[in-house]
Amino acid sequence: MAGPDKDLEKPWQKERRMVQHDINRGSKYPPFSIEHMPRERQRLAGAGMTDADRALRRQWLKDQELSPHEPREIPELKPRNIVKRIYGKPWDIFFGALRPIVGNYGAAAGRFLVPKTLMFLGGIWAFYYHLKYNAKTWEKNESWDIITNRDEMLYDQRLPPKAHDDFVDRGFKSRTALRDLKTSAA
Structure with missing residues (x-):
């Protein structure tokens, strides 16, 4: 139809x-x-x-019997865009040099796994770096809120009393800029 x-x-x-x-x-x-x-x-x-x-x-x-030369790798049948070619060229050279040592399967498995593993570990490292060195402060509101647990309280320990402005100050009370402005104005 x-x-x-x-x-x-x-x-x-x-x-x-x-x-x-x-x-x-x-x-x-x-x-x-x-x-x-x-x-x-x-x-x-x-x-x-x-x-x-x-x-x-x-x-x-x-x-039904295959030739000893089959299967054949024809790179033109699997074209890659320019970004993948630039990114993959060093890995192709490195694992091409390792091919006689580790064999075809080992080189292909390494060529597939090693770059992806390194990118994954690099992403984890970048995420950790961002969390560690870009903490949310009173000056910028760009990072993640990370709240840690309180210390363990045993028996009848008492916490020191807190002032009304001690909660979630994000480093405001420990700042160095503009601290003298309040005292000099008075």
């Missing part, structure tokens, strides 16, 4: 069409087997296989 008729079709028709599309994998022709007799029952039933059938089957089995 084409055009506006697709809106008028029934749900079961649309479902059948979508299942067929999925089976065909986007092609308008369904997949087919290139094996001469794909089912075992075809080979065994009746008169069995003729000499011509055996020759076709032998040829089909021989065609």
Whole structure:
């Protein structure tokens, strides 16, 4: 069906069409087997296989064997954008040099895992650095609120009394700038 008729079709028709599309994998022709007799029952039933059938089957089995040169890596079939090429070039060179030592699988696994692991650890380090050296103060409201637990109180210890402006001052009372302004104005 084409055009506006697709809106008028029934749900079961649309479902059948979508299942067929999925089976065909986007092609308008369904997949087919290139094996001469794909089912075992075809080979065994009746008169069995003729000499011509055996020759076709032998040829089909021989065609399934891969060449020693396969699978082939063709870089042009997997293009990468300029950012990935620039980012990946040092890793390609490094693991290309390691390939004779660790083998193809080891070099490919290292090429995949090492850059991602380093980026993950670098991200954790950057996050930790930001939390440690960019604390929220009374001057800037840009960082995260980090609230720590109180000290453990055993028995009947009493905390020293706090003034009304001691709560969440974010370093305001320990500032050095403009401290003398209040005393000189009075």
